[in-house]
Each structure stands twice: as C-alpha cells, then as structure tokens.
Amino acid sequence: MKLDRRRFLGSSVGVAAAAGVTTEWVWPKHTVSYRRPLSAVAVLNAAEYSESIEALLLDGLGLFRLPVLGRSVLLKPNLVEDLPGPVNTNSALIGAAARCFLRLGAARVVIGEGPGHQRDTELVVQAAGLKPHLAERQIEFVDLNRDELRKVKLKANYSGLGELWLPSAVLESDFVVSMPKVKTHHWAGVTLSLKNMFGVVPGMKYGWPKNLLHWSGIHESILDICASVPIHFVIADGITAMEGNGPLQGSTRQLGKIVLADDPVAADATCARLMGFDPLRVRHLSEGGRFLGNLREDRIRMLAEDVGAPTRPFSVLPEFRYLLAVKS
Amino acid sequence: MAPGLWSDRISSLAETLKSRQMKSGGWAYFDSVQESLEATCLAELALAPERQASSSAAILFLLKSQLSDGGWPAFLGDSEGSWTTAIALCTLNSTGDFTAAREKAFRWLYAERGREGHWFWRWKFKTSDRNVRFDPDKYGWPWVTGSASWVIPTAFSIIAIEQFTVCNRSEESEKRIHLGVEMLLDRACVDGGWNSGNSLVYGVPLRPHVEATAIALLALQDEQRTEMVQKSLSWLRQYAASVDSVSSLAWCILTLFVYQEPIGGLRNRLATIIGNGRDIRNNATLATAILALKCGEMIHPFEVLR
Numbered sequence A: 001m002k003l004d005r006r007r008f009l010g011s012s013v014g015v016a017a018a019a020g021v022t023t024e025w026v027w028p029k030h031t032v033s034y035r036r037p038l039s040a041v042a043v044l045n046a047a048e049y050s051e052s053i054e055a056l057l058l059d060g061l062g063l064f065r066l067p068v069l070g071r072s073v074l075l076k077p078n079l080v081e082d083l084p085g086p087v088n089t090n091s092a093l094i095g096a097a098a099r100c101f102l103r104l105g106a107a108r109v110v111i112g113e114g115p116g117h118q119r120d121t122e123l124v125v126q127a128a129g130l131k132p133h134l135a136e137r138q139i140e141f142v143d144l145n146r147d148e149l150r151k152v153k154l155k156a157n158y159s160g161l162g163e164l165w166l167p168s169a170v171l172e173s174d175f176v177v178s179m180p181k182v183k184t185h186h187w188a189g190v191t192l193s194l195k196n197m198f199g200v201v202p203g204m205k206y207g208w209p210k211n212l213l214h215w216s217g218i219h220e221s222i223l224d225i226c227a228s229v230p231i232h233f234v235i236a237d238g239i240t241a242m243e244g245n246g247p248l249q250g251s252t253r254q255l256g257k258i259v260l261a262d263d264p265v266a267a268d269a270t271c272a273r274l275m276g277f278d279p280l281r282v283r284h285l286s287e288g289g290r291f292l293g294n295l296r297e298d299r300i301r302m303l304a305e306d307v308g309a310p311t312r313p314f315s316v317l318p319e320f321r322y323l324l325a326v327k328s
Numbered sequence B: 001m002a003p004g005l006w007s008d009r010i011s012s013l014a015e016t017l018k019s020r021q022m023k024s025g026g027w028a029y030f031d032s033v034q035e036s037l038e039a040t041c042l043a044e045l046a047l048a049p050e051r052q053a054s055s056s057a058a059i060l061f062l063l064k065s066q067l068s069d070g071g072w073p074a075f076l077g078d079s080e081g082s083w084t085t086a087i088a089l090c091t092l093n094s095t096g097d098f099t100a101a102r103e104k105a106f107r108w109l110y111a112e113r114g115r116e117g118h119w120f121w122r123w124k125f126k127t128s129d130r131n132v133r134f135d136p137d138k139y140g141w142p143w144v145t146g147s148a149s150w151v152i153p154t155a156f157s158i159i160a161i162e163q164f165t166v167c168n169r170s171e172e173s174e175k176r177i178h179l180g181v182e183m184l185l186d187r188a189c190v191d192g193g194w195n196s197g198n199s200l201v202y203g204v205p206l207r208p209h210v211e212a213t214a215i216a217l218l219a220l221q222d223e224q225r226t227e228m229v230q231k232s233l234s235w236l237r238q239y240a241a242s243v244d245s246v247s248s249l250a251w252c253i254l255t256l257f258v259y260q261e262p263i264g265g266l267r268n269r270l271a272t273i274i275g276n277g278r279d280i281r282n283n284a285t286l287a288t289a290i291l292a293l294k295c296g297e298m299i300h301p302f303e304v305l306r
Helices: A005-026 A053-061 A091-103 A121-127 A131-136 A195-200 A211-215 A218-228 A264-274 A283-288 A318-323 B003-019 B037-050 B057-065 B084-093 B099-111 B119-127 B151-164 B171-186 B210-219 B227-240 B246-258 B264-274 B283-293
Strands: A039-045 A072-077 A108-113 A140-143 A149-153 A163-167 A175-179 A181-185 A189-191 A233-243 A251-261 A300-302
Touching: A039 A053, A039 A264, A053 A091, A053 A251, A072 A091, A072 A195, A091 A108, A091 A131, A091 A175, A091 A233, A121 A131, A121 B246, A163 A218, A175 A195, A181 A251, A189 A195, A189 A264, A189 A318, A195 A218, A211 A218, A218 A283, A233 A264, A251 A264, A264 A283, A264 A300, B003 B037, B003 B264, B003 B283, B037 B057, B037 B084, B037 B283, B057 B084, B084 B099, B084 B151, B099 B151, B099 B171, B151 B171, B151 B210, B171 B210, B210 B227, B210 B246, B227 B246, B246 B264, B246 B283, B264 B283
Parallel strands: A039 A300, A072 A108, A072 A175, A108 A140, A175 A233, A181 A233
Antiparallel strands: A039 A251, A149 A163, A181 A189, A233 A251
16 A cells, blocks of 8 residues: 555554553543533522522522532632632622521531732731631631641552642531632633632642742642542632633723532533634633543533623633634 | 720630640641641741740740741641741740751751742743733742742741851851842732732732731841831731731731831720730730730740841
C-alpha cells in the first residue's frame, strides 16, 4: 500500500488516539466515577434576595429526593473577601438553605468555608452578613482554614499532588452541598460548584491564597479535589452574578436564577450555558464530564424551566473569549 | 477603663487562654486535638511574661516539635516545614535562649524562598506570564515550599531574622532581609497597604488587606519612612477606626503602637468587643487580642530592639 501524506497523517492521529486511550487504561487518572445515567437540574427564577427565597428554595429542593434525613449536612458557600459587589454567595440564600435542610430533617447543618485570600475569616463572615443567620437557628460555622486536618490520598491524579490535608468537618459530613456564586474567573474561566471546592483546602497548611494549587494547575487541582470530596448537591447563587474580571473585580450581572442539581458537573454545565458559554470549553468541566458527573444535555433532566440562552453572554477577559458558545 | 479593671480584664482573658492549653503544651486553633504552631506561638507570647520561659510547657512543646531540618510544621502531625517557622523563631527570640534551635531555624529560613527565587520562573514571569504585575527578581518567603512569595510569610521571616541577628548581623542575613524588604515594597498596593502578595492583576489595582498591611508594616519598622510606608500607615490608621473584627483590630493596634501612633481608644474598643473572651473560640485570635491589650506593658514580640 502506498503511504501518501493524508494516509500518514490519518494513521498518526489514530496511533496517538489509541496511545491516549491505552495510557488512560493502564494509568487511569481517576479511581472513582460519580457519573450516573441521568442527572437532575432545576433552574429557579428569583429576581432578588427576599424573604420569599426560603419558600422558593424549599419547593425547588422538593423536586429532588434528597437523602438528608437524620444526616449531617455541610453547606460550602463561596465566601472570599470582605468586598462590596457580588463576590460572595449571598447570606440570605445561605441562611435559607440551612433552614430548608433542617426542615427536611437533617440532624445537623454546618456552614464551612476557608476563604482563599482574606486570612481574617471573621471579617469575611461579618461582611457577608452571615452572623444573624447563624445566631437565629444556632447553625455552626466552621473555619475550614483552621479546622483539624487529616491527610487524604487523592482519588484522581491530574495535579500530581497525590495527597492533601483536608478538614475533618468536610470529611465527616454525610452530605456536601456546594453553594457557589456564579462568576467568571480570571484564571479558570468560571468559578462554579467545582471550583468552589478550593475553599475546603486549608489555609493554615497551604497559605492565603492556596497558591500550591495554582502551581499544580487550577483545572487539575479542581478535578483532584472534587474526586476526593464528592459534592452531593449544588445550590448555585445566580441571582446577582459577576461577569468580566471575576472573581473579585468583575461587574455585577443580574441573572435572576438559582440553579439546583444533584450533580456538580451538570450544575456547572447548566450555569455555563446560562452565562452563554460552551461548557465543553471549560477544561475542568470537559474532563470532569468523564467521571465527576454529566456534561451532555441529553444526560441532564431539567426539572423546572429549560435553559434559555442569555440575552447577551457574560463578558469575559480577552483570554477567555474562546469560552463563548457559538450561536447555532 | 480604670487601670485596676484593665489588668483584671487582661488576667481574666489570660486565664481563659490558659484553660485551653493542651496537655502537650500546645494550643489548637479551635477546640480540637491538633496543635497549631501559630496558635501555640501567639499564646505563648501572650502569656510569657507571667511565667518562666525555661519551664514553659509551650516552649518545651516548640522545641520538641521542631523538625530535624530546623523548620516547624503548620500543625503537629505534618512533617513539612512551613511559614510558622518564622513565628516560632520570634517566640524563641523573645526568651533570649535556646540558641541551637534558633540557629537551625534561621538556617531553614535562610534556605527557604518563594518559587520565583529560581531563575527559570523569574524568566517565565518576565517574558510570558505578565498578567500580575511584580518584579520577580525581588522575592521573599512562601507559605509552603513550592509556592511563590507572599506578604505575610515574608514579613514574619524578616522580623524573625532581624531579631535573631540583631547582635550579629552578617552579610548573608543582611542580603536576605534586604531582598525581602524590596519584595514587600514592590508588591505594595497602588495607594498603600498590602493585599496577599499582588498589587495589580490584569491591570486592576487590588485593595489592601488589614492583617497583611499591619504585619508588612511591622517588618518595615527599621526602614525609611518612605511615601509608600506613610500611605500604608495612614490606610491602617483609617481602617482601624472602623473595623470590628477582633483579629484585624488587634493587629492594627500591635502595628500602630510600634509606629508610636495613639492606640488608647482602639484598645478600649477592642476590650469592649472581646468582653470576657469566652466567645472568641479561635485561640490565635484570643492571644493576638491579649498581646494588643498589653501593648506598652510588655516587650512587643514583633519589635526589633536595637
């Protein structure tokens, strides 16, 4: 057979693909898979953070069969800095979620966060307006930057870290709820439920910011952390979101949505679509779709309204224009 | 507050802190079985004048937990040296004793550097990675080996080395201190103060953090009062007037005192916020608050005495 250039190139691609599949088979990058045949997502409309948010959230949670009866629930919001603007998950939503899980029969609800930049966690909690919600129902807040730590062998190996010290409060909880603020991110493209889990990595060991994770690769670290600390449910705060130079200095974007999901990849893919992005172009999402959850729309059952395209996509830094979904 | 009431308040807070000391001699941050080196050092510094350093259980704990390479881990159980080595050295410096342990710690700090300390990364930051504005030739200390230099570990390391070498400055220690000071000045926020370690990201100025600003200013206490230092001090003074968080307010007081700024009103406010201290669950915070309330009544643990 004559080997022309086209055949040669075709064969090379084939060999490379086969080698990739073989490498993945011989040295798998992850030892767990949380993907199920079908994931469920509910997008709720909420124009503002009002008192009615608790009833709305309770109705939304009722669409899922949540196994929280008698169990300990950890709410992991995104509390980063004592800054104005839509930087942190709104405290009204966090408080409402805590009360909802108690109403659904959870034995204990703990709110845990390890802010990535600001060392004074109390300052962030005060600025986020969380204190009244904690006092009201005696809900405990755990500073994940300073909790007791245990060394954990990571269940995926994208970052090369191998192991991480992680807080007991996270490892001992039965049901982890990631509560991200829907934002663009100047290193990762987006920060949603998966990226939000950077907050479980303790500052007392890894510093403020948790810079070792950046050096090991942001997307790679996200995958390793989320493989090792599975997220059981997502409540994403997209009522007032952030676009542009997020996660701290972006602009306010009124999205008017709360996204609930029993799968973090499905949640983040849905949020990305709401932002006008193609989830396949977010590296940790496209790879996470192989084992952390479902990315494809045909594997996501929408329980409430469908995901409509935004009137205009979220603005991004020039480096992230590739995220924008192509209009069909 | 009357002087008698003031000393009663401090004694009561010290009792609360003492009651949380673990059998090992260390303190955890919160109610747990894992000793934190930061909490232990700050607690020992806060309680030290009331007891003999040589017999202090906390000092014995510190000496026992020093790693063979001279560093200290962030918490007991970890085997890797960390940013807490600088605070541990400051704590031993305050005793004026334990020279061998302090010498080993100094050697560890001298060898430790941010990742930009390596030529390859300096070259990368200079040529291709320009989204964050800083001069990679000016590097300091990381939180943990393998990451870049950041403000707080650099500032604590400068203070610890300056204290340790106060009577025997060498060319090597001077050079390292100078490089760390240069790094701090390079990474100051545009209008004064310090964020975690960067001042501009994607061309947008970052806002100062109170604790980083206070600790960086402590590290610059021996330096010239440049315009940047004055602006940072001014920012801290303004911030201190309104902050209600115990830890942040305490660090403001500790720094403003070293710069001979009035702190009486701030101390009264801290005393009011902290109450009997029982609601302050974080032992590092409680210890910092005691240190701030004692300002002027004891040798400042982060002052470099000449």
